[in-house]
Amino acid sequence: MWLSDFEVVLRDRVIPRGAVRIEGGMIAEIREEPAASADVNGDGRLLLPGFVDMHGDMIEREIEPRLNVRFPLELSLFELDKKLAGNGITTAFAALSFHGNNGYGNVRSEEHSRSIIQTLIELRENDLLVDHRVHARFEITFTHARAVIEDLLRAGALDLVSLMDHTPGQGQYRDVERHIETIARNNKITLEQAARRVRERIEYRTQSNDAVDNLEGIAATARDHGVIIASHDDDSAEKVAIVEGLGARISEFPVTMAAAQEARKLGLATAMGAPNALRGLSYSGNLSAREAYEHGILDILASDYHPASMLPAAIALANAGSGGLPASVALISANPATALKLTDRGAIEVGLRADLVVAERGRLPRLRATFSRGKLVYSDGTVPGLSTPTTI
Structure with missing residues (x-):
């Protein structure tokens, strides 16, 4: 199958009017000019590599769109799968939390996260449109879940582990007063009640030695089983140095410029949110992804909580920064694939x-079609020849 007359974005350059041939689910040929006989004429539209998303939180809200309003797991996974395909994400790491009950109802409990993983593994081989992987987010103070994550690692059920510490006063929640206000607002409680919760968490973290043991234990098990380790919400060069020593290869959502710079210095890939890059700021007041990109220390964009941000964020960075489309598109394709050791995409x-994405620039970038391993898994019907599902 020939996809012809597209603006083809390669690793290091753009072919203005190129063509790509798909055969057996693989890229078989690339031409610098339109093909003489084409199955699909792009009429100058963009042709991009499929997006590799290392951190997407959306499954939790598909299952429980309102607090304690639960939907069946299979239905939720099918719906998320369609959304991901419709947003160009062809490799999706479902970020599943092991937090205990911390204001998210039961959706981030150890038991619930484990059931999601089991269902996802059962469905992903034959029933889902894109390639789904499992990203386990371990809160290092939640000792109860340590044995569960280690069991999942030994069973080969996890593809990525991130180590997190959401204790107020550091990381994402460095601004304690702001965090108290957020808790009060989200939980509809008084500031005094919220402050009491925060004090209890800080006291527990201060008095407990379990967190350090958990950090070292989970990291060791992940290393033993060849699973990539990420560190979450790094806020200082010192913390980055510690997690690098434990084997972390990715610093996801660094909250300060110093942490991001230290990660780059030590050879860790830096990952930040596409919503942050699109909006130009972090919703929690931390490091801006655009600022990190302008300083040359941003490697990866992840969907975080909003998959529709991936394409427009990459286009926005291409328009605003150096390197053009090859550099910004690499943030959502080649760079995460390299960091996650996915050498086939x-x-x-x-x-x-x-794994390919058809898009248009326009006033607002629009995604028109998605191929996953040569199969058309999404089309909005606007590109002639791409109106019905096709396997090549």
Whole structure:
């Protein structure tokens, strides 16, 4: 199948009017000019590699769109799968939390996260449109879940582990007063009640030695089983140095410039949210992804909580920064694929999976179609020849 007359974004350059041939689910040929006989004419639209998303929180809200309003797991996974395909995400790491009950109802409990993982593994081989992986987020103060995560690692059920510490006063919640206000607002309680909760968490973290043991134990088990480790919400160069020593290869959502710079210095990939990059600021007042990109220390964009941000964020960075489309598109394709050791995808290149995205720039970038391993898994019907599902 020939996809012809597209603006083809490669790793290091753009072919203004190129063509790509798909065969057996793989990229078989790339041409610098339109093909003489094409199955699909792009009429100058963008052709991008499929997006690799290392951190997407959306499954929790698909299952429980309102607090304690639960929907069946399979229905929720099917719906999320369609949304991901419709937003160009062809490899999705479902970020599942092991927090205990911390204001999210039961959706981030150890028991619930484990059931989601089991259901996802059962469905992903034959029933889902895109390639789903499992990203386990472990709160290092939640000792109860340590044995569960270690069991999942030994069973080969996890593809990525991130180590988190959401104790107020550091990381994402460095601004304690702001965090208290957020808790009060989200939980509809008084500031005094919220402050009491925060004090209890800080006291527990201060008095407990379990957190350090958990951090070292989970990291060791992940290393033993070849699972990539990420560190979450790094707020200082010192913390980055500690997690790098434990084997972390990714610093996701660094909250300060100093932490991001230290991560780059030590060889860790830095990952930040596409919503942050699109909006130009962090919703929690931390480091701006655009600022990190302008300083040359941003490697990866993740959907975080909003998959529709991936395409427009990459386009916005291409328009605002140096490197153009190849550099900004790499943030959502080649760079995460490299960091996650997925050597068969992440770029438009002969011999790689035909994970491809058709898009338009326009006033607002629009995603028109998505291929996952050569199969058309999404089309909005606007591109001639891409109106019905097709497997090549």
